[in-house]
Amino acid sequence: MSEDRWTPPSVLLAVDLVILTLRDSLLQVLLVERGVEPYRGAWALPGGFLNNSDEGLKEAAHRELLEEAGLNGSQLHLEQIGTYGDPGRDPRGRIVSVAYLAIAPGLPEPAPGTDAAGASWVPVQEVLCRRRTLAFDHYDILVDGVERAREKLERTALATAFCGSTFTIADLQRVYEAVWGVQLDPRNFYRKVQGVPGFIVATGSVRRTARGRPARVFRAGPCTVLNPPIVRPERTGTGEEKQ
Structure with missing residues (x-):
């Protein structure tokens, strides 16, 4: 097809957020x-469309964290999970979403954003067991986000992102x-934690x-x-763990 007859496809770009914390x-x-x-x-992950052509993906994720959860993205762990663009994932049209995983300890009670009727912390297992249904393909995004966190706990220091500035081994x-x-x-x-050099550092208290x-x-070390x-x-x- 010649370039003068080519019409760019109409695709909207969004970000969705898997925000995890430990409560109770x-x-x-x-x-x-x-x-x-x-x-x-219906219940869904927080997220939204990019504001304009000048807003980057990470900028949009930081903005949505602030708007949807009142969180400062620079003060928590934030990483990209993946891109979700299956046809029909959104009844409004061709929408591609870039999902982010956000983790911080002791997060407060949320306040709903401008287009939300409510916001709540929900045990992950309640959603994974399908006791609570999510809109769009947000169940798949949540599964990917949780599995990313589980895998990274094995080989990185991500676990300390769930803790405060100081913590015990318990x-x-x-x-x-x-x-x-x-x-x-x-x-x-x-024994395992103490066997990893530089993972955690004693404060002396x-x-x-x-x-x-x-x-x-x-x-955190x-x-x-x-x-x-x-x-x-x-x-x-x-x-229980096998010994």
């Missing part, structure tokens, strides 16, 4: 109740258990606990890649 020792995702069509009243263990969905043996986990001895307090990795354990019928 559970891995939770931020969902919004759509206040407009399509899927008015806090770190709760992150792994919540994201992986398994129970871990404390002594085995302690302790935290008083209701039971037992005071717990040592740590902060300089390494970003875990060597050796902390490999996800096999699961038994009870969901």
